[in-house]
Amino acid sequence: MIPVLIGLGVLIGGALLVAKWDDVKNWLRDFIPKLKAAWKKVREFVPYGARIFGDLIVEGADYLVKIAHKLYYQEDGQWIEETTTRKIPESEVPPAIRDKVYAQQKEEDITEEIEEELGLEV
Numbered sequence: 001m002i003p004v005l006i007g008l009g010v011l012i013g014g015a016l017l018v019a020k021w022d023d024v025k026n027w028l029r030d031f032i033p034k035l036k037a038a039w040k041k042v043r044e045f046v047p048y049g050a051r052i053f054g055d056l057i058v059e060g061a062d063y064l065v066k067i068a069h070k071l072y073y074q075e076d077g078q079w080i081e082e083t084t085t086r087k088i089p090e091s092e093v094p095p096a097i098r099d100k101v102y103a104q105q106k107e108e109d110i111t112e113e114i115e116e117e118l119g120l121e122v
Helices: 002-019 021-045 048-065 095-104 111-118
Strands: 071-075 078-082 085-088
Touching: 002 021, 021 048, 071 095
Parallel strands: none
Antiparallel strands: 071 078, 078 085
């Protein structure tokens, strides 16, 4: 009986989370910077062992609010793909992006094209 109740609780909780997902995201966007600021103020007064856990919690919370996206640009003749930054050869840059950079030779906003390609919204 207890596993059934636990399963039912998880199911109801998951349904509520999905239904209120936008509210949860907005709350996290507001809460995480406040959490980081508060941790920065009290960190020096916390025992060393607890600092490690506090740092991990703040790091994890910060990672939670980041949106995964790919950013392509050219710097000093090398192409950069930035999710976590790494240098890539020109052949790995999508041709549409390469063509835009060579045609314009200036910064170009390609957010809409990338949103369509990845099916995401920034």
